[in-house]
Amino acid sequence: MIFRRLTTGKRESNHRIADGLPPSHLPNSSVMDRIAALFRPHSLENGKTL
């Protein structure tokens, strides 16, 4: 079950938005997005331009 959610994450939050649907759980329910946010490098998260 966990593996399926990790590998698909379909129909949840950002996937739903990209499909033109309302988000399912706010602010963000996707396991992958939470993992991505945890490991996102500082430079990526903050952007680079000013």
Next chain:
Amino acid sequence: MSNQLSNVAAVVGIGHTDWRKDYAAHRAGEAGKLDSIGLASLAFTRALKDAGISRDEVDGLIVGPTTPYERMGEVLGIDARWGGQADAMLAVMQATMAIHAGLAEVVALVYGNNQRTGKTNYGGANAAGGASFLSYVYHAPWGFTSQGALYALMFQRYMEETGLTSTQLGEVAVAQRLAASLNPEAVMQKRITVEDYLASDFVCEPLHLFDYCLVNDGGVALIIMSAERARKLRPDPVMIHGVGRYDLNRGATSLEPRLTEYYLPAQQKVAAQVFDMAGVGPEDISSAQIYDSFSCHIPLALEGYGYCAPGEAGRFMQDGNIKLGGRLPVNTSGGHLSESYMQGWGHQIEAVRQIRGTCGERQVENCRFVHYSSDVAGKAVSIIYGR
């Protein structure tokens, strides 16, 4: 000068999130409902709808610097034939080059940033941007931890050398807020006067509060495709007539290009390339969209691209040339100062809207060519859009 990239690609779709509504909600204490990926995804769906194509037709993907490329593609459901990560200006250039090279035919450019609700720091001990530009952090031990401080230092010298006054610099914030007041989607719409500007607090002298960009959440997306296909798709594709870039890297960490030349040599090199490629000159440009993390970008670009002589930007602005109805309306959406701080991405879609003629009360009459300019950290980039 090569003109092989002129008129080979066109913008056929644009989209953005509801940043005015979101900003009001966040100011009222509401938590951000979408992260950067979600914001980019929402903008992408709107750009697809605007283009009138399906996501299956997209074969190229360029993702902004604030979201991871692979994850962004996964969420959007795009297996790209060609892809990459770039800031706004380079994203447009890269899409154009990829289409010209036959590496892709329909490229989606997506950007999302939850910088306000995500509490991104643009100053202080954890200021953003140092990984890309060391000049941003080298001077932190002396107190320079924000871009505002660096630009303030730069522009203080410029004002001393040229005689440009605070009143003249205030024309930027006033003109852009006037434009934003006519833009129903701008975050800041209340008009200000030069007197309001002068009475506002300094954040870092000589830059006042109104000289600084907003910090808000949002997303932007564009769909770019080959010019040939674009002409068949819709009657009003916005053509990319010219692109150019020149980087001042030598002496960058000592701030030399910034403090002694105001990036002028880079802009002049780019001007020669981009105007030649597009087959037009400054006199043919209907409106300029200029990267404005701080207002002082505008006078520097006006001089660098030949809209006025070096040292004459103060007078040029004071004479009303950059306002709506003036010779060269600048940042007609309100720009970073008043519409939305989308790190240059919002400027691209405003250029498209002006060329399409869909800007309502802030529409520039008979808008033929729009020039985009960015001079972040001495890396000058330009794009000329047109019909």
